[in-house]
Amino acid sequence: MTTRNRGKEGSDNRLFGDLSMQSKMREAIKDLSYLLSRGFSEKSSLALVGNRYKLNNRQQRALQGMSEANDKLIKRAERCLLPNQLVEKEVMLDGFNVLILLESALSGAYLFKGLDGCYRDLSSVHGTYKKVQQTPEAIQLIADFLQENKVKKATWIFDKPVSNSGRLKITLREFADAHHLNWEIILDNNPDKMIVEKKQIAISSDAWILDHAAAWCNMVRHVVDAHIPQKNVVES
Structure with missing residues (x-):
């Protein structure tokens, strides 16, 4: 029987558990989603927003998965x-x-x-x-x-x-x-x-x-x- 778990790294509580960090992530989501909705490329937009909020690679991956262009959100919901x-x-x-x-x-x-x-x-x-x-x-x-x-x-x-x-x-x-x-x-x-x-x-x-x-x-x-x-x- 395996005893390994899935997914969580030792730094994740610091990167994602802090309430002020979560608030920063939500602001970053707004900015990235705005850029995506305006047609900017995901790669360049993610780099721009990630740098602005000083997010590391792991935080940027989370940000990418949480953000989306408005037109895509509407179509998915439908x-x-x-x-x-x-x-x-x-x-x-x-x-x-x-x-x-x-x-x-x-x-x-x-x-x-x-x-x-x-x-x-x-x-x-x-x-x-x-x-x-x-x-x-x-x-x-x-x-x-x-x-x-x-x-x-x-x-x-x-x-x-x-x-x-x-x-x-x-x-x-x-x-x-x-x-x-x-x-x-x-x-x-x-x-x-x-x-x-x-x-x-x-x-x-x-x-x-x-x-x-x-x-x-x-x-x-x-x-x-x-x-x-x-x-x-x-x-x-």
């Missing part, structure tokens, strides 16, 4: 479905995105609430996915959400090149079979594109997917708010 709208529908799960986010939340890592209402974190697979102590609970929470909302079929999509994605596929297949769940687990070289092209309901917090999917559901936000009371959320 296509966002509530959980009760998933009844008898098929959904496509952005596998690593949703699983790692929930692992992070369960680990006590900081979550960053974007202007679009999505939680995001600072974890990434870096080419290799490693199971953590919270992985089984995260899978169970997702399964419970899908069953409670009577989802007809759930298709998990994972990055094929990521090491251990094959093992994770086996884990999910065994879980689904044991609990009689209508799950399909797919490994693909371009999972984001596949999710969008299927024209089904996407479950993700990835900005590109949210901007291109026909419809989406903010599953992780609903699960975290309902089932993880001890969470570290930085508000936008």
